[in-house]
C-alpha cells in the first residue's frame with residue numbers, strides 16, 4: 001500500500017529509517033536521527049542558495065514555474081492586472097481577501113493619509129550627495145524611518161504592526177520620488193491627497209510649476225499594472241531577507257531596508273537597470289546576434305533572462321509586453337524595443353537558451369516601459385521596491401504570527417582548521433605567517 005513516507009537506508013550503518021512526507025517534503029530535522037554513532041551530530045542537508053529547501057509555509061503567492069503560472073491568494077495575476085488597482089491587490093495580499101467597496105475606500109484613505117514624511121526625514125534625505133543613486137537613498141531612508149517610529153519595535157501587537165504596514169506602503173513612493181528629484185537637483189514635492197496612489201507618485205516625481213499635476217490616465221494605469229505585477233513573488237532573495245531579518249524580531253523598517261538592499265543587486269531587482277545598459281551597449285538590431293554569441297561564450301549574461309523558478313515564459317513579462325503597447329500609443333515607441341524583440345526572438349530559438357529553459361523575466365521589458373514613461377534607468381529598481389514593499393510586509397506579517405518560525409539560522413559545513421596552537425608575535429615570522 002502506498003504510504004506518505006520515505007524509507008532511507010544508511011549504508012554506513014545498514015540502518016533503515018522511515019520519515020513522514022508531508023506536502024511533498026521531508027522535514028530536515030527528521031534527518032538528524034540518522035547517525036553513525038552517539039557522537040555523530042546527525043545528517044544534515046547541504047543546499048547553498050536554497051535551491052531545494054522550503055523555508056516556510058505560505059498562503060500568499062503561488063508559482064508554478066514549469067507552467068508559467070502566478071497567483072496572489074489564489075487569483076491569477078492576469079485577472080488581477082486586468083481588473084484591480086494596485087492598492088486593491090495590496091489589500092488582497094495583506095489580508096487574504098479582496099476588499100468590498102467600503103473596505104477599499106477606507107484602505108485607500110488610510111494609505112493616502114500616511115504618505116507624508118516627517119520633516120526631519122526630508123532633511124535627512126537632503127544630506128545625500130547630489131548624485132546619490134536613488135535606490136541607495138531609498139534603502140538608507142527606509143531604515144532611518146525606524147528613528148521616527150521607535151514604537152515599531154513592538155512587533156507582537158497586531159494594531160501596531162498594521163500601522164507600520166500602512167506607513168511603509170504610504171511613504172515608499174514619497175521616498176522614491178524624493179530620491180529621484182534629489183538626483184536631478186529638483187525641489188521635493190509633497191504628496192497630494194486628491195490623487196490615486198500612482199497619480200500621486202507621478203505628481204511627486206514630475207510636478208513642476210503648475211498648481212496641480214494631472215497624470216495621463218493611460219500612463220498612470222500602466223504604472224498601476226506594473227506595480228501589481230511586482231507586488232509579490234513568494235520566497236525570492238529580498239523576501240527571504242525580509243523574513244530572515246524579521247525573524248530576529250527587528251522592526252519592520254530596518255527589515256524592509258534590508259530587503260530593499262537585497263533587491264538592489266543586479267541578479268534581482270537591479271536587473272531592470274542592467275537590461276537598459278545592455279540594450280544601450282548592443283546599440284542596434286544588427287548587433288544582436290554577435291551579442292548572443294558573447295553570452296553563449298560565457299562573456300556576458302543576457303540580463304532580464306532566466307529565473308530560478310520559471311522554466312517557462314514569465315507570466316508577468318507577457319502582461320508587461322501588452323502594457324507596453326498601450327504606453328507606446330501615448331509616448332511613441334521606445335526604439336530599444338526593436339533590439340529587445342530581436343534578442344528575444346533569437347534567444348528563444350537558440351539551443352543554448354532552449355536547453356537551459358531561459359525565457360524573458362519580469363525585468364526584460366519593464367525598463368523599456370519605464371524609459372518610455374520618462375524614468376532614468378537609475379530609478380528602475382526603486383520602482384520595483386515600491387510595490388514589492390507590500391509583498392515583503394505580507395510575508396513578514398505571516399512569519400511573525402507563524403508559531404513554527406524561529407530566528408533564521410542555517411547550518412554550515414565547516415571547512416577551516418581546528419584547535420590550532422596560538423603563535424606569539426615573535427614566532428610568527430619564522431613560521432611563515434601572513435604579512436598582512
Ligand code: CMC
Nearest residue numbers: 267268269271301302303304305306307308356361362363
Ligand atoms: N544569460 C545567460 N545564461 C544564463 C542566464 C542568463 N541570463 N541565466 C542563467 N544562465 C545559464 C547559467 O549560466 C547556467 O548555465 P550552465 O548550466 O551552463 O552553467 C544555467 O543557465 C542555469 O543558471 P543558474 O545560474 O544556475 O540559474 P539560477 O537559478 O541560479 O539564476 C538568475 C537565476 C535569475 C539569477 C539568472 O538566470 C540570471 O542571472 N539572470 C540574469 C539576471 C536577471 O535577469 N535577474 C532577474 C531575475 S527575475 C526578477 C527578480 O528576481 O528580481
